[in-house]
Amino acid sequence: MDNKVVTIDIGGKIFKVRKSxxxxxxGTKLSKLGTSIETHSFERDPQLFRHILNAYRYGLVHVPRxxxxxxxxxxxLFWNIPLTLVAPCxxxxxxxxxxxxxxxxxxxxxxxxxxNNEDTDKVQDSIERTVFGAEHSENKTEKPSEVxxxxxxxxxxxxxxxxxxLDEPGSSAAAKIWCFFYIAVVIVSVIVYIIWLxxxxxxxxxxxxxxxxxxxxxxxxxxxxxxxxxxxKGVLMVFSDPHPALFAVDMFxxxxxxxxxxxxxSACQNKLTYFKNVYHVSKIVLCVAxxxxxxxxxRKDLFYEExxxxxxxxxxxxxxxxxxxxxxxxxxxxxxxxxxxxxxxxCKELGLLLFSFLIAVVVYGCLIFSAEINSSMFxxxxxxxxxxxxxxxxxxxxxxxxxxxxxxxxxxxxxxNGIVVLALPIAAIAxxxxxxxxxxxxxxxxxxxxxxQNQSNGDKNNCFTKVxxxxxxxxKIVVCTPDRDESGDVIDAERNVKTEISDxxxxxx
Numbered sequence: 001m002d003n004k005v006v007t008i009d010i011g012g013k014i015f016k017v018r019k020s021x022x023x024x025x026x027g028t029k030l031s032k033l034g035t036s037i038e039t040h041s042f043e044r045d046p047q048l049f050r051h052i053l054n055a056y057r058y059g060l061v062h063v064p065r066x067x068x069x070x071x072x073x074x075x076x077l078f079w080n081i082p083l084t085l086v087a088p089c090x091x092x093x094x095x096x097x098x099x100x101x102x103x104x105x106x107x108x109x110x111x112x113x114x115x116n117n118e119d120t121d122k123v124q125d126s127i128e129r130t131v132f133g134a135e136h137s138e139n140k141t142e143k144p145s146e147v148x149x150x151x152x153x154x155x156x157x158x159x160x161x162x163x164x165x166l167d168e169p170g171s172s173a174a175a176k177i178w179c180f181f182y183i184a185v186v187i188v189s190v191i192v193y194i195i196w197l198x199x200x201x202x203x204x205x206x207x208x209x210x211x212x213x214x215x216x217x218x219x220x221x222x223x224x225x226x227x228x229x230x231x232x233k234g235v236l237m238v239f240s241d242p243h244p245a246l247f248a249v250d251m252f253x254x255x256x257x258x259x260x261x262x263x264x265x266s267a268c269q270n271k272l273t274y275f276k277n278v279y280h281v282s283k284i285v286l287c288v289a290x291x292x293x294x295x296x297x298x299r300k301d302l303f304y305e306e307x308x309x310x311x312x313x314x315x316x317x318x319x320x321x322x323x324x325x326x327x328x329x330x331x332x333x334x335x336x337x338x339x340x341x342x343x344x345x346x347c348k349e350l351g352l353l354l355f356s357f358l359i360a361v362v363v364y365g366c367l368i369f370s371a372e373i374n375s376s377m378f379x380x381x382x383x384x385x386x387x388x389x390x391x392x393x394x395x396x397x398x399x400x401x402x403x404x405x406x407x408x409x410x411x412x413x414x415x416x417n418g419i420v421v422l423a424l425p426i427a428a429i430a431x432x433x434x435x436x437x438x439x440x441x442x443x444x445x446x447x448x449x450x451x452x453q454n455q456s457n458g459d460k461n462n463c464f465t466k467v468x469x470x471x472x473x474x475x476k477i478v479v480c481t482p483d484r485d486e487s488g489d490v491i492d493a494e495r496n497v498k499t500e501i502s503d504x505x506x507x508x509x
Contacts, residue, residue, distance in 0.1 A: 004035045013046040014039075021056050028080040030056070048075045055081055063090040069097045103439040104131055110341055127447065156269075163267040166260065169332050179332060182260070186325045189253035192246060193319050197233045202240040207247075208300045214239050238303045247297075254290045257322075261287050279328070282321050289318035338440055342433035349432070353425035357392070360421050364388035364414040371406040392418025 004019045008030075022030040030052075033040050048067060052075065055061045061081060063072055073094065076083065086094060108128055164171040169179035195201055204217050216223040216239045226235045242250070261283050268274040275281060293315040302308040330337040343350075365385030369378050377400055378384045387400045391414045402411050 006030075006033050006035060007039045008033070008049075009039050009041040010044050010046045010049045011042075013049075015046075015049060015053065017053060017056070021053075024056050024059070025081065025085070030079060044075070044078070048072065052076075052079050052081065055085055059085070060087045061085045061090070062087050063094050065093065069094045070101070099435065100439060101131070103435055104443060106341070106345060107436065107440050107443055110337070127450065159267050159269060162263065163269070166264050166267060169328075176332065179328065183326055183329060185253060185256050186322055188249065189257075189319075189322045192250050192253065193322065195246070196242060196250075197236050199232075199236060201243045201246050202236050203243055205239070205241045205300065206244070207241045208298050210239060210300050210303075216240060238300060241297070251294070253322075254294055257283070257290065258287045282324065286318060286321045286325075289315040289321075293319070334440065334444070335437075338436050339433065342429065342436050345436075346429040346432045349425045349428040353422070356421050356425070360392060360414075360417060361385055361388045364392070364410065364417070367410045368402060368407060368414070371404060371410050372402055375403050375407070377401065377403055388414055391415050392421065394418065 005016050006019050006022060008015045008017070017030075019035055022028070022033065025031060048064075048071070051062065051064055051072070061076065063069060063086065073083075076086075108131060165175045165178055169176045202217075204215050214222065216226065216235065223235070226239070241247070264280070264283075265271070265274060293312060296302060296308070296312040296315075303312065327336070327340065330340050362385060365381055365388040368387060369381050369384035372378045372384075378387065383400060390397055391411060394415065402408055
């Protein structure tokens with residue numbers, strides 16, 4: 001039985017191998033082949049089959065470098081060769097392509113769904129079918145009619161049009177113009193927030209008078225007296241109002257953001273999904289904060305009550321969310337989209353960074369507190385952990401510092417360890433960004449090349465072709481009927497065809 005030979009026809013090429021050789025790996029397709037059949041035929045690649053046979057001969061699978069790892073892996077699965085037999089020297093080459101494929105899938109799933117070029121949509125759909133295969137139809141959550149607004153009428157159609165205008169800059173030229181106008185308003189509102197408490201843009205109160213009737217601009221001595229005992233920004237906030245022009249610009253921004261948020265929410269067809277988006281929720285929180293802070297500007301007497309004062313400060317601090325609204329540009333600028341995408345898919349690395357950093361802060365905070373137990377520099381563990389946080393991030397404000405030899409040693413170890421703790425997860429995040437960025441560049445090049453090929457094929461289809469006295473053009477057929485005599489014979493058919501063709505516009509291919 002050991003000397004019997006199994007004859008295998010692989011894609012027209014004959015391979016002969018001893019039965020004892022293919023029996024070395026049990027449970028495989030080749031080990032189940034019998035010798036009673038003269039020739040076993042398989043429609044596979046004969047070049048790859050050589051490496052399959054080598055797995056039986058040497059007991060290890062070596063991946064050829066001139067073959068796509070995905071194809072070779074499918075070959076192993078077809079012959080039921082265990083992946084555990086793959087040699088360690090080939091692991092990187094065999095599996096690194098999986099990371100590239102997963103990265104491309106991430107880019108496709110998070111692509112901009114709205115592009116004005118119809119050919120681009122066809123190319124995109126073809127690429128998705130290639131990447132996802134059978135999963136393409138299942139993963140496709142939106143139908144073309146839902147995206148473009150076809151098949152809708154009345155209120156639903158207007159609602160969809162408004163949503164595309166406000167939320168998808170790539171859906172039309174008007175949507176892109178609206179997006180840039182929105183970003184311009186965001187920038188203006190941030191500038192207003194920055195200079196809001198600048199003394200040069202503050203004037204005597206005109207929105208509401210404080211109960212004491214104090215005018216700090218009419219009495220300079222009183223103003224200097226107040227800022228001597230209280231923070232200047234608090235004095236300006238309570239006893240003055242912004243310049244009328246500045247206040248008018250701020251009110252325009254407030255009304256603009258509130259109106260846009262209401263329209264955006266009303267245009268959304270799935271309200272529950274709307275609230276699952278952090279960006280949308282932050283806009284709603286911002287609008288509430290703007291309404292409350294504007295109401296406080298009209299009632300300065302409420303600042304005399306401490307709890308209302310803190311509420312105003314909190315709402316005013318939320319104004320900084322305005323600057324985050326500028327990130328809606330990621331729907332236009334692909335590189336910004338890749339940056340945000342890399343942070344989204346680096347949650348594990350960010351969690352590792354926060355966890356390891358928190359542990360290190362607590363450890364070194366307790367160590368420095370014990371090392372400086374006889375010093376008055378670190379009064380409690382909260383201050384010592386603050387010191388360890390500032391030291392590990394290499395900021396070093398200098399407000400707290402060790403004064404003993406043991407404290408110096410702890411400080412050195414804390415600073416060095418902080419660099420290591422921060423560097424490791426950040427390197428992983430940078431690797432994710434680099435991988436997404438490079439794969440996205442390849443993806444864009446592939447789309448452009450496919451689009452050019454698609455357009456080239458379309459131009460060829462638009463050319464005229466003469467077949468059996470018929471001049472054919474895409475989407476239009478002109479039939480040239482030749483003149484015939486009484487017996488039915490054709491009279492000068494060639495001249496007739498040329499006459500018909502000459503009447504048509506010339507297309508240069």
